[in-house]
Amino acid sequence: MRIIDGIYQLLTPFPQFTIADAKALRHDLQEHPRVTKGLPYVLPYLLKDGDDTVLVDCGWNTDTAYQALEEGMKEHGSHPNDINKLVVTHVHPDHYGMAGRLKQLSSCEIVLHEKDAEVITARYFAPKGLMDEMGKFMETNGVPAMDTPTMARGSMGMLGNVAPVPADTEVKGGETFKVGDFDFEIIWTPGHSPGHICLYEPNRKILLTGDHVLPTITPNVSIHAQTHGSPLGDYMRSLELLEDLDVEIVLPAHEFEIHDLKKRLREIEDHHKVRLDEMVNCVDRGGSTAWEVAGRVKWATGSLADFEAHMQRAAVGETIAHMEYLFETGRVSKVMRAGKLYWLPV
């Protein structure tokens, strides 16, 4: 789909969806926004001007997703072989999965933020160590022992749909690159992922937000064995970074375009404020683990006990991220008891 001349929105389905179903959902969702279980598609963007053909995000490495990408590029007079540069907003498999395949086809330059580039090996080339770490991490956070191996594996089953490749260029944020007449600035927006980036074109007032800002859903902001510090604190600060930008069209990597960025930023901030209050109220006087808190929270997609393993992991991770933020802002304290981490109201 043409956004403006030179910027095109493509669509690649998630592994469990056909191209036709994903396209139909793309249309439906924009007409009737609603909470869906799981994401049906990724929206890569083709930036094309002069001799430059740049792709922002790609999709899972499935034949169907590749076919969708090839068809989408063809509609705008391009082919995956023409890609000079692949900019990945963050290293999650739905955005990065096909990178290795595209590298082989086009020898394109792979661009990633250094914080995401550094986890590629642990996550995709040698995930065994990460799984063990994840299991221990989940146990510390109160996940019942029986559930930890399944939860640690979580999305590991999806690894078959990722063709990993190292980054050629690692960025820090603040860099600019040209695509013909377009000037893109890289903005580092950690939170959803430590190395998440957005791309801003100030002359056309266009902002590509990856998973950082989406129109109806909020991205999972989570702590797991590989992340440290306070991702939710990072995320909230990354939202503020976008507040003063002059933007007319926001192009996210899921769902559909946003036209009022400031309004959406306020909605997301409010959502987290409500969620933080809710989580404080889910902490027992005597202390609760993240697993216990996650079991009491009202999730938009159902209750923790009914989630699949990787969703449980995301929910527990998100709970920990909120607890760390509450800790950082002085609203809870934490204590280790018999190898488990408990949160306490203050």
Ligand SMILES: [Zn+2]
């Ligand atoms: Zn993501």
Ligand SMILES: [Zn+2]
């Ligand atoms: Zn995503």
